[in-house]
Amino acid sequence: MIKLLNMAVILLLCIACVGKNDAIKKNDTLSNFVIDPDYKWHNIEAKTITDEEKISKTNLFIKCYYYENGDICKTILTNFEKECDEGVGLSCGLLSVASRDARGVSRDPQKTLEYIKKGCYFNDSLSCMYMRQKYIQEGNNVIASKILESIKKKCVKDGTFECLLLSIVYENDEMLAKNNNINITSYKEKACKKEFALACAYLDSKQLGKKTYQQYQKQACDLGMLSACDALRESVDLNVFTQHSRLFRIW
Numbered sequence: 001m002i003k004l005l006n007m008a009v010i011l012l013l014c015i016a017c018v019g020k021n022d023a024i025k026k027n028d029t030l031s032n033f034v035i036d037p038d039y040k041w042h043n044i045e046a047k048t049i050t051d052e053e054k055i056s057k058t059n060l061f062i063k064c065y066y067y068e069n070g071d072i073c074k075t076i077l078t079n080f081e082k083e084c085d086e087g088v089g090l091s092c093g094l095l096s097v098a099s100r101d102a103r104g105v106s107r108d109p110q111k112t113l114e115y116i117k118k119g120c121y122f123n124d125s126l127s128c129m130y131m132r133q134k135y136i137q138e139g140n141n142v143i144a145s146k147i148l149e150s151i152k153k154k155c156v157k158d159g160t161f162e163c164l165l166l167s168i169v170y171e172n173d174e175m176l177a178k179n180n181n182i183n184i185t186s187y188k189e190k191a192c193k194k195e196f197a198l199a200c201a202y203l204d205s206k207q208l209g210k211k212t213y214q215q216y217q218k219q220a221c222d223l224g225m226l227s228a229c230d231a232l233r234e235s236v237d238l239n240v241f242t243q244h245s246r247l248f249r250i251w
Helices: 001-025 028-031 039-043 051-065 070-085 087-101 109-121 125-137 140-158 161-171 175-180 184-193 197-201 210-222 226-238
Strands: none
Touching: 001 125, 028 109, 028 125, 028 140, 028 161, 051 070, 051 087, 051 161, 051 197, 070 087, 070 109, 087 125, 125 140, 125 161, 125 226, 140 161, 161 175, 161 197, 184 197, 184 210, 197 210, 197 226, 210 226
C-alpha cells in the first residue's frame, strides 16, 4: 500500500511538472522548436534581455571572434557560460559560434549543437536561426519556415537584432529576400543606428559607394570593431573595399 501511495505521489508530481512546462512552452514560441530539450532546463527561467543588451553582448563577443585579445576572450566566454546556465539565451548562442568556429575554445560540434538547442530553448533568435539551418539540412522545411516567421515577427516589432539576423539570411538567398519584399540594406542601417558594430561593418557592399562605405566602417571602428578600422585604412590608403567574413553564418 505504501509503495502504491508513493507511486501515486510521484505520478502526480510528474503531471504537475509537465503541466508547468507546457504552460511555459505555450508562452514561449521559440522554445517550441527544440526537440527533446534537456530536462534540467525546465527548472531555469528564460531571461529576457533588451536590444541594447543584445547589442552590447555581441559587440563584446566581436573582440573574441576576431582574435583581438586572448585573455579578454577567455573572460568573455566564461561570463557567457555562466549567463547561459542562468537562462540568457543569447549567451548560449554566442558560445555556439565560439565552439563552431574555434574562437577562444576548441571546435566541438557536439557542444555547438548543445549550445544551440539550449539557447533556442531560452528564446534566443540567433540560436533558433541555427536550429532552422539544422532543420533545413534534415529536410524539415515546415519547422524551418515557422522559425523564420517567428523571427520576422520579432523584427517587425522593432527587434533590431532580429532584423540584422534576417538581413544576413536574405543577402545569401536573393529569392527569399524577393519573396519577402525585404530591403536588406535598410535592416542593417536600422541596427547600425542603434550602435550595432557588426551591422555598420556589414554595410560593405561596393554598391554603396566609397564615401558611404567608409562612413559605415568608421562607425564600426568607433564602436570598437578593429577589423572595421583595418577596412577603413585599406579603403583610404589602397582604395580597396573589404567584405567582412560573416560572424553569423546562418543562411
